[in-house]
Amino acid sequence: MIVALRSEALIRRLETEKLKFLIAKLRREQFGQSSERGRLLVEQLELAIADVEESQGAAEAEADIAAPATPVAGRQSRPARSRRPSLPEHLPVERIVYPAPCACAQCGGARLRKLDDVVSRSLECEPRRWKIVEHVREKMTCRDCEGVTETPAPSHPIPRGFAGPNLLASVLVSKFMLHQPLNRQSDAFAREGIAIDTSTLADRVGACAVALAPIVDAIRRHVLAADRIHGDDTTVPVLAKAKTDTGRLWTYVRDDRPFGGADPPAAAFHYSRSRSGEHPREHLASYRGILQADAYAGYNELYDGRRRPAPVIEAACWAHGRRKLFDIAKLTKAPIAVEAVRRIDEIFAVERTINGRS
Template sequence: MPATTDPLPTDIETLRAIIAAQASELAAERRRREASEAELAAAKAGLVAKALEVERLKVQLARLRRIQFGRSSEKIDREIDQLELALEDLEAAAAAEGMPADPAEPRASSPESRTRAGRRKLPEHLPRTEIVHAPFDACPSCGGALRQVGEDVREVLDYIPARFTVIRHVRPALSCRCCEGMVQAPMPSLPIERGLPSAGLLAHVLIAKYCDHLPLYRQSAIYARKGVELERSLLADWVGKAAALMAPLAEAIGRHVLAGSVLHADDTPVLDPGRGKAKTGRLWVYLRDERPHAGQDPPAVLYRYTPDRKGEHPQRELAGFRGHLHADGYAGFDALYEAKGGHPAAVAEVACMAHVRRKFFDEHAETGSPLAADALKRIGRLFDIERPLTGWPAEERRRVRQAQAQPVLNELAAFLETTLARIPGKGDLAKAIRYARSRWTALTRYVDDGRLEISNNAAERAIRPLAIGRRNWMFAGSDVGGERAAAIYTIVESAKLNSLDPQAYLRHVLGRIADHPINRIADLLPWIITIPDQG
């Protein structure tokens, strides 16, 4: 049967009323839909904001764990990396929704409120390119002449991608009109004789690999996108030759480090692929830094590569060292602390309280032990005493420690003794207590000498760049490759310790070192050299 519909009224006013009612109903439906969409958008924005805050708090928590309990494990480092990536994604999502990336930053509802809230100030040292947007030559209303009564300025941050350029060294050949003798200026020395790279390009490749952790194959791909084909093997050749050229500088830095009276030492594994199964080499760090006790000698760090972790390596490196050594409980250092030939030991051990604290933390995290928590609180008081002492003269630090830290240490020693007597002897808590008591003299040595530190965290911070780099280039490649990496790290990280831009420093050094007298290599040390135009 054919469909039937209600006949429309023929009265015009009735039709108008029907149309008006339908329009009103459609408008109401549209408002309901818009309200629902707004609620959905608000809910979505709220979820993004909450997720953003959760990820931010996770990152802060992971960082605090690393700070509070000394050297981070590979697991914590990986956790922080993954959380940072998740945080970046959420911040980008928040920006796409028009939300402030920082939840503490209010959403500006108008241009005026955005101005009042303030815009991030851009660094003053950056060059400025000014673009003037003049509106009209004459008044658009009456055609009259215009005069400037003020101006509005808004700065935006731009980035000009790095680019290659070719430097042409032109040496005119001149002949004498009288005697026909030939005259020509000598060719300036280059870091790599008859090579393609300038000092600036070599510095860039080295910093990208050892400071920014970009493997050479990735650099090669980046350069190819810029229209310059530089094979990985060619870049590797440049790195090897530059490292050989700067080896005397790395050795000079090492001599300065080992001439100190207080050192921090640590090591980290690095995979070295030999034939068949990869073997594990080690990168060792020896740090000299007198800034915490207002010392006057410049800071520097020495890295060494060894194919294994045998104690003979640090013993050989520190054979001529005399003084105090901050280190963990690695047995390979023990021979350095022994008296020989009727003479007192040349090296005094300074143990790391952060290592002790970490053992109690692990026990508390696993079992919730109140005794472990008590130990953590007592050790925490020792670190609280230390925080304001950074940068104080050694004697003032010693006096404060004697007055404030020594009583806490006495209480801690008594607590460890009584606790050990009343707990099972084979548990992890007992092991943590025995570890602390067995190293007590070395752990408390810092109280009597203001040059010393409560922990070895300084060396562990110096290891951090190696741990980051290891996740981007897993293999040293060979023993020679490991030694090369250690030398370059020595130069780069020592430059950073002396507040130099490492790329500007390497560029300047590589531009001079080929012709520099070997007996004046000290002129190129990061705390002596003057770098023009570093900014």
Template sequence: MAKVRAINADLLARNAYLELMNEKMRRDKFGASSERSRRLRDQLELTFEELEANASEAELLGQIAAAKTTAVTAFTRKRTTRRDLPADLPREKVVIPAPQACPCCGSHDLGHLPADITETLERVPARHKVIQTVREKVSCRQCEKISQPPAPFHVTPRGMFGPHFLANLAFQKYGLHQPLNSQRDRLEREGIPLSLSTLADQIGAICVAVKPLFLLLEAHALSADRLHADDTTVPLLAKLKTEVARIWDYVRDDRPFGGPAPPVALCYYSRNRKGEHPRAHLAGYSGILQVDKFAGFNDLFREGRGEKPMTRANCWAHSRREFFKLVDIRQQMKRRNAVAPLISPLASEALERIDRLFAIERDINGKRAAERLAVRQEQSAPIVVDLESWMRETRASLSRHDAVTKAINYFLNDWEGFTTFLADGRICLTNNSAERELRAVARGRKAWLFVGSDRAVSARR
């Protein structure tokens, strides 16, 4: 029975793994990046994690049961080839010496052969220590003046916590989304009792200390010729309810066109989604802005704004998503329950045409802007011209209430913004750089649930 359980558990784990791989490949080929698809992948990964653990447990239990009998052989699971551990990790060599004499005949005439080396990943537990800084004092016997070296620099006032502790505190809170009360409880279990107010006081001091660094990053980002912009929601605690506030991000990433400047992401907070917020964030900026079709960005591109209006580059991933919804069987089955899902052949054709552009972009990603532009004018431009003609002809033959018409209108209502990439090799086809940076906020919403006040989040942008 133990062997049968092990085999069944292995089959379940393999099936979950194949479902996960199928979903990832299907999304990579056909699906746009969306929070719903990420949740689905997360759920499949959790399912695979549980079944994989169960299969390993069942395998070991089967081996223990088989060792007690000679009639049944143990079941051994087939595993993928193990990856090599990173070469940059420090190695600690533990040598098990060979025997000095032959265990068979007792001879001491032995020759050394190449040793077998097994690498095992181990974790060195983190530990805390207290650094005592002793500043000696001296008194002059002649003039009775007391002298003492100055106190060392401390990141935060009173110097109770060192820079590594403070960096870990901030990273746990904002990088791993661990609230301060959870960190307080963990420290208390490690024998370090600290109050919540003490940790919160240090977070406030950290924000002040890193403010100059943020200003330097802001200047670096806004000096770019091209930026990605996006926003996402954050629940804001209000009286008897939560309100929907916003986190805006602006990303400089020159790597797609081989730019040497390091990437950077800026985040700002606002209580609502009014267009005045991106106008304030980008005051004085006049480069290329890659965005979705949110109307709040429209004023940034109008004539008369500053010395030079921005150049708009719309996101093809957002517009492609409108067609993908019409062929997404899984989502249609959820919405329509027992009604058979419908796959629009027109939407499928549109996806095939658009995917040709994405295939070209994958080949030129990371190349110089001039080279990207030359490839686009030679290969992408004819596809875009044919796509526009096909869309206009298709729209003319459909009802204005048809779902395909609405997806086409999403494109044609601002076709100039979608074709900007054909005139500039620095522009990306999608706004995924900004969307990727906001995933951290989406993950954090599951941990901290809401922000406590406007100042709490705006001071820590």
């Protein structure tokens, strides 16, 4: 039984290594296929790896439980488990010291002296801790004029702010970064004894959007003040009535570091329910620099010489241009496509040597 369990664990480990190899291969070929299609395939493979590794861990644990306790010298060698992850150095350390034994485990003698410490380390996570913060402001009366004076109230991120900034940040990150709907967050809070209904959370998210609007506007102004920007869009699933719609997330990036620029990089995001060309025209209405993007026809009006205040200068994207040639070269081995990919790769190699220089 033990041999069978260990064999199963070994098979799972080999399956994991095969899937990791496929992921690495896909990432190396990221410019040779659609980025959206490749990203989805990588995500599916990573999910498969997680399932295999869970089965591997269960098989190894069952083998350890089933194995009899044998001396170290009599144990048979077995394949090593996956490498133990290193623990972060910046975390605080809680030290638990256990009482020393009072008698020798071999002969029962009581004449013991300390030889060394045996230290084992584990990573722990404390559950979320809720608390109420009371802001106490002393109110004073003046003995001379009988006037009343008090410390100004502390500012809150949003009006009527019963929720502190850390709670608001947690809700926003869970919704927009971790894709956790507000109703599920409300249910999770309820399981922890905190009743905050979905409508209240939605109200606070809307208020936070208004509070953060000046920062968003400042980032967008900074991005559009660049001489050159990169533009692209990607699909995002949108929850709709009885189904899931497909929306668009438009991204405009300012990054002058490859050209030796000192200005900080930034990305401006816009959301739309469709991929109509009116959206990039609206986003870049005041822009008059260089736009590096794919060959999407919705950008064409930006490049029109009659555009005001001035036409945007088109900079085609080598990565997008290489993609179709790579597909042809990979599938049909067409000599022209193979040669084109080779020459483009030479350009990429030269670019890597001058990256960051002005």
